[in-house]
Amino acid sequence: MNIAWWLERAADEYPDHVALVDGRSGSSWTYAELRDNADRVGTVLRDRFGVRPGEVVATLLPDDLWHTAIFFGLLRIGAVFSGFNRTLGFDKFAADVTRLETETLVAGPDYLEVAHRLVAETGVGQVIDVGTGSATDLLDLVVTAPVGAPVIPRVGDDPAAVNFTGGTSGVSKGVVFTHGSLSLSAQGSLVLDRLRSSDVNLSCISLYHSGGIHDAVKWTMAGATNVLTGGWDADVAARLIEHHAPTWIYFWVPTMVRDLERHPRWGELPLAGVRTILCGEPVSAELQGRLIERGMVAQDSYGMSETMPVGILKPLVAHGERPPLGSCGRPVPELCETVLKDPETGARITEPGIVGEVCVRGGVVSPGYYNDPARTAEAFDAEGFLHTRDVASFDADGWWFLGGRTDDIINSGGEKLSLVEVEAVLRSHPDVLDVACVSVAHERFGEVPAAVIVTGLDEAAAAQALDAHCLHHLERWKRPRLYAAVESVPRTMPKRTKDMRALRDLVADIVLSDADNVSHLSKITVRP
Structure with missing residues (x-):
């Protein structure tokens, strides 16, 4: 078993079908081209740079055609792929390469400086550059490499990829994806979601994320077209939806949806019939309902990196039944x-x-x-x-x-309280563009909700307006007692789940009392 065999199969069955589209540059590859380029990449990595079966190779690359070819090229030769989150800092990279004990790092022009620093300060032995025009540029070496190298056999328990998760809220965890678990997960999506070779997917998730890896594998299994956004950007996404008319947006985070809903062309986008899997954070019935009103087939589903990240609670239906809005399935x-x-x-x-x-x-x-x-x-x-x-x-x-x-x-005054419920109420206010809640210390109740908000109102006015809104929609004791207006809500990945560590740091030195009632960060008294 080797995941790369699925690319061999797709190239044999759909050689001239478009496999990948680079949404930023507009370039594309067929399945035959993707297979041949992955074959050449694997040969160069093995013969020129000495990459061995079982070796973990890290990448610092943009989400483009060549990054996907490198992913499959590594799998072909039995190596293990680990894409690094480009948005993180040097200390995170250093910790991750140390954990991996990786000897090889593949980096694009924008990341060469940090890559060479990793060589100097960690155990990384070599940097392979991509797109620089140097004598060791992987792309130049690939041009003259032969095709036809065999795919190295792997067994189900052999690692295929290591995906680091949780890196901005603590020490990163390197989740292992085996050839068996990744294959079963992707096949599950293929069957349960009825993916077809005629499908076109808009991929909003990067290859350094489990969702990006899952997209690369399952759409290859289907022989379908995967359009790469190159990272989340509402303008880019709107343009690609208009131009490519996708049938799927497989992994779509609610924060991304809200970004696109505020886009000036939102009402004109051809979304009728587009299927989407909403994920990454709890999905409100209201948001799901708005997408359904646009004619989309919008499903809430649940999964995580450790489940590679197939929806382990898929909205399976029978005999015409429909999942309740807000349910992630069964x-x-x-x-x-x-x-x-x-x-x-x-x-x-x-x-x-x-x-x-x-x-x-x-x-x-x-x-x-x-x-x-x-x-x-x-x-x-x-x-x-x-x-x-x-x-x-x-x-x-x-x-x-x-x-x-x-x-x-959280436990507030001896009662359990869901911050997600509070966030949903705050998000329903028209002046709230984004929100995340965290607990803040309270002299009487132990802890109470604090709301970190993005809003056009000034902080004091927002606190007053949102407190009135919460009193109307929530039990009084559940409402936030502290508001903090920020330019953007801290999130663990671009436009993904809230960064609890950063949110806690924001209120770490604050202890509220009954005398504070409902306050805001710019006026609160900080107590020892």
Whole structure:
């Protein structure tokens, strides 16, 4: 088993079909061209640079055609791919290459300086540059390389990729994707979502993310066309939707949707019939409903990097039933076993309406974190279930509803409170462009919600208006007691989940009291 065999198959069955489109440059490759370029890349990496089977090779590259060819080229020769998040800083890169014990880093022109610094300060042995025109430019070497090298056999448990996650909220975790788990996950999407070679997908997720890796594999399995946005940008996305008329936007984060809804051409975009999987954060029924009103088939689904990142709660339906808006679906026993457990006792939850932690085990689940036995052991329980730290509940009909992270459940005055619920109410106010809630210390209640908002109002006016809004839509004790207006909400990846560490740092030295009532950051008294 080797994931690269799927590219061989696609090139044989659909040689002239467009495989990839670079949304920034407009260039494209057929499946025959992608296969041949991946073949040549693998040959050069093996013969010129000595990359061996099982070796982890890291990349610092833009999301373009060649990055995908390098991904498949590494798999062809039995090596392991690890795409680095380009938005992070040097210390994160240094920690990640140290964890990987990687000897080889492939870097584009914009990242060569940091790449050579990694050689000087860590164990990286060589940098392979891409697109620089130097004597060791991989692209120039590939031009004269032969094709026809065999794909190295792998077994299901062999690593195919290492994806670092959680890097901006602490020390990164290198999630291992095996050839078996990645293949099963992508095949699950192929079958459950009925992907076809005629499909065109707008890929909004980078190859340094599990969703980008999943896009590269499953659309190749389908023989379909994958249009690369090159990173999230609402202007670019609007242009590509108009030009390519995608049938899918497979991974779409609600923050991205809200960005595009504010775009001046939103109402003109050809979205009728486009299918999308909403992911990355809890999805409100209101947002899902707005997309359905535009004629889209908008599904909420659940997954994570550790499940590679197939929706382990797909909206499976039968006999004409429809999932309730806001539901992420039902578990998929064909791919994995998904249960709810009490986060304090570990007991399984079998009754509807009770909030618990999502726990999962099975073929699509990562075996653990690369070179990190302690955190691997911490993540799995004695039954072999991965504890996701995501909370959910299910109704009497078996439909599941996400409730955020275990970090999003706080105890305020002895009562459990969901920050996700508070965020949803705040987001419904017309003057709130983006929002994230975090707990802040309180002398009486222990902790209460604080709201970090992006708004056109000044901070004091926003606090007053939003407090009135929350009093109308929430129980009084659930409303935020502190508001902080910011230019952008800190997020762990571009336009993805909120960065809890940065949010906590924002309010770390603050202790509220009853005398403060509802306040805002610019006037609050900081107490020791």
